[in-house]
Amino acid sequence: MTLPRYAYLGPAGTFTEAALRVMAPEGTAEHLPMVDVPSALGAVRSGEADYAVVAIENSVEGGVTATLDTLAEGEPLVILGEVVLSISFELVARPGTRIEDVARVSAHSHGLNQCRRWIAENLPGALQVPASSNAAAAVALADGSAEFDAALAPPGIGESLGLEVLVSGVSDRASSMTRFVRIGRPGELPEPTGADKTTLVVHLPSDRSGALLQMLEQFSARGVNLSRIESRPRGDRPGEYSFSMDAMGHVAEARVAEALIGLKRTCPVVLFLGSYPAFHGEVTPVEPETTDESFAEATAWVAALRDGRA
Structure with missing residues (x-):
C-alpha cells in the first residue's frame, strides 16, 4: 500500500515536521522535506505530493505571509485540517561556545x-x-557551513546533531503557539462537526468608503463570526489590499453558505480555501435565527409566497 506523500518545511526536525507527525502519525505518511513554504505548496499543485503541512499563523507575529500569499495565488488549494503547537526554542552552538561569544545568531525569520x-x-x-x-540553521552549525555562531532551534535537534545547548525555553512569551494546516487539492470537504472554520480570501469591490463594512456585513447579517481577518497587499494593484479571514462555521451550514453568496454577489474575487474542523473542538454558538432550520423555514415561506400559497 502506497503511503500518502506529505511535503513540509524541512529539513527533519522542524516545528512543521512535528505538526506533520501529529496530523499523520509515524508510519502513515511519506515525508518530503522542502526548502520553503512555496515549494511545499507547489509540490501539491504539481502532484509531487498529496498534501502539505505548513504554518499559517502564530500568536506573536500573526499570519505567516508566505503561506497566505501562496494560497491566494495559483492553482486552487484547500485547507483540510489544523493543529496548534506550543513553540519554544533552544539556543545551540558548537561545543565550547559561550553565550558571550555569540555575535551572530540564526533562525527562520519568524523564529x-x-x-x-x-x-x-x-x-x-x-x-x-x-x-x-530553524532546523536548517542548526544543521548548518553542525556541518560547519554556518556563517554565524549560534542558532535558535527546535528542542532536541541541537543535541541530536552534536551541538551544545546554551539556553533552553527561549521565547518572548511562555504561551507562544503556532497554527499549522494540512493542505490538499480541492475535492470532497471534511464533514461539518459543529466546531469548524472556513478560510477565505476576498477582494473588495472598490477602494471607497464603506467597502470593508459592506463586506463584513455579509457575515454579521447571517450570524457568522470571524476569528481572524488580516489585509494583504495585492501585487497586481499597488495600494490596494485583499483580506484573508477565518469564519467560524462550515460551508455546509446555511448561514455560512448565505454569507458566501452575499460575498460572491458584492465582491469581485472570493477564494474559498476550505471548511475544516477547528483544532480547539469548541462548538460554535449559533443564534436561533441563524440555524439551518431557521433559514429553511424562511426559504419555504418565500417559495409559498411565489406560488400563491401564503
Whole structure:
C-alpha cells in the first residue's frame, strides 16, 4: 500500500515536521522535506505530493505571509485540517561556545521575530541571520557551513546533531503557539462537526468608503463570526489590499453558505480555501435565527409566497 506523500518545511526536525507527525502519525505518511513554504505548496499543485503541512499563523507575529500569499495565488488549494503547537526554542552552538561569544545568531525569520526581545536582552548587539528554517540553521552549525555562531532551534535537534545547548525555553512569551494546516487539492470537504472554520480570501469591490463594512456585513447579517481577518497587499494593484479571514462555521451550514453568496454577489474575487474542523473542538454558538432550520423555514415561506400559497 502506497503511503500518502506529505511535503513540509524541512529539513527533519522542524516545528512543521512535528505538526506533520501529529496530523499523520509515524508510519502513515511519506515525508518530503522542502526548502520553503512555496515549494511545499507547489509540490501539491504539481502532484509531487498529496498534501502539505505548513504554518499559517502564530500568536506573536500573526499570519505567516508566505503561506497566505501562496494560497491566494495559483492553482486552487484547500485547507483540510489544523493543529496548534506550543513553540519554544533552544539556543545551540558548537561545543565550547559561550553565550558571550555569540555575535551572530540564526533562525527562520519568524523564529527570530518570536524571540526578538529575548535576543535584545540576552544577546545585545548580536546580528540576526535569517535561515530557510530553524532546523536548517542548526544543521548548518553542525556541518560547519554556518556563517554565524549560534542558532535558535527546535528542542532536541541541537543535541541530536552534536551541538551544545546554551539556553533552553527561549521565547518572548511562555504561551507562544503556532497554527499549522494540512493542505490538499480541492475535492470532497471534511464533514461539518459543529466546531469548524472556513478560510477565505476576498477582494473588495472598490477602494471607497464603506467597502470593508459592506463586506463584513455579509457575515454579521447571517450570524457568522470571524476569528481572524488580516489585509494583504495585492501585487497586481499597488495600494490596494485583499483580506484573508477565518469564519467560524462550515460551508455546509446555511448561514455560512448565505454569507458566501452575499460575498460572491458584492465582491469581485472570493477564494474559498476550505471548511475544516477547528483544532480547539469548541462548538460554535449559533443564534436561533441563524440555524439551518431557521433559514429553511424562511426559504419555504418565500417559495409559498411565489406560488400563491401564503
